[in-house]
Amino acid sequence: MEITPRQFEIIEAAGRILTASGVSGLTIKNLAKEMQFSESAIYRHFASKEEIIVAMLNFLADSIDSRLTNVITSTDPEENFKVLFSEQISFFKKNPHFVVAVFSDGLMEESQLINETLLKLMNVKTKHLMPLIMEGQQKGIFTNAITTEELIHIIMGTFKLQMFKWRIANFQFDIIRSGDNMVQSILTLIKTKQI
Amino acid sequence: MEITPRQFEIIEAAGRILTASGVSGLTIKNLAKEMQFSESAIYRHFASKEEIIVAMLNFLADSIDSRLTNVITSTDPEENFKVLFSEQISFFKKNPHFVVAVFSDGLMEESQLINETLLKLMNVKTKHLMPLIMEGQQKGIFTNAITTEELIHIIMGTFKLQMFKWRIANFQFDIIRSGDNMVQSILTLIKTKQI
DNA sequence: AAAGTTAGTGAATGTTTACTAACTATTCAA
DNA sequence: TTGAATAGTTAGTAAACATTCACTAACTTT
16 A cells, blocks of 8 residues: 555545545535645546545544554553543644544545545554553553453543544634543543552 | 425425535435425425424424433333434434434534524434433442543544444444444443442 | 416526546656 | 556536426316
8 A cells, every 4th residue: 555655646636625625625626725736647546536535544444553653652550541541632733633534533424445544543542552551450550450451441532522623613723732642541540550 | 483384395305416416415405306396495484404404303393302202211221221322323324314413513504593403403312412411320230430420422433433434334234233243342341340 | 268377397597516537747767 | 758547627417306397177056
């Protein structure tokens, strides 16, 4: 799944449109306008609109995956937990359009292929979070009162809602600040009480 | 905002379409087919598609509001918490299309009015949850380690994600069972440890 | 009996959508 | 220098969309 420079430009343009006008604004016409060429020129680089969206989601999945891989280095689960989320949050701050893409699920109805790509993308996050939580539980830092899966569900739900709120506020508030706050609340909740 | 019997039939039909084919399937054409009359007949009962969606959301908000008002009767916050969610969950089990409407946010792009109605609807839930959590915190049953707002954020996020998972699984798994399980996990997490 | 209302019809509106066919300009290797 | 691949153009397409049109049959009110 390599991508030409021009294809990359197009998925970047798609991102900008997504930020500005949401899923319903992401049309071939708007994409062509953003690229400053004609609509049919798009089809020199992608066979269909579906392909553009899938390419964008795959690129996003790869970015997130490699970023998270490089960033989790500590042996302290709590430290890794913080780093994982601040990395995620600053990524979305830099690329707010991806929030629209990933968390909107307005895309999900468009096609089966997009649907699957989107689910694959969501699993990337879980892949990195899971071992981290398990380690914390084994070390007795995180609570064992509920299962790892249940913990992850609660954490992911909380994060997703945070992103949702940021999005419907039109990315106006400081996501770094409120994100850190959110991470802190969750940690307080899931950490075992130390005496 | 009273509604004629015929208008009610139409928003019910809209609900069925939403369940079967999502937001993108909710067109006047499909609505007319479901009602077994012509497209133009829809406009005898509603001025626009937007009005139909808003009417549907308002009906939903009223239903949920009155249901929740009647169901929270105990003096035990934990009991009320359980009842609040099992009521919510069994309502959505009976009306799965509303899950699509409320939690999809695919609707949100359509118009400003729909957007506002949708946000109003989400506040209904918070309205009932808030006093309950505060009472639990005051009584020392729920943790005071984080604020009421932070607790509610985590709870709502967890619930929203549960509904999202149910939806993308095409309502196939038993939401009552997994919903109860989710409520139990959250309670375990937010309850102060008793000795 | 006349006048008005309600709830329907089929045909047509204008706009937007993703996509395509046919043509042209540019680049670059043989 | 040719000539083919590449990347763009203009000008279309059919289908889908919400909405509006003139009109009608069946009731109800005056």
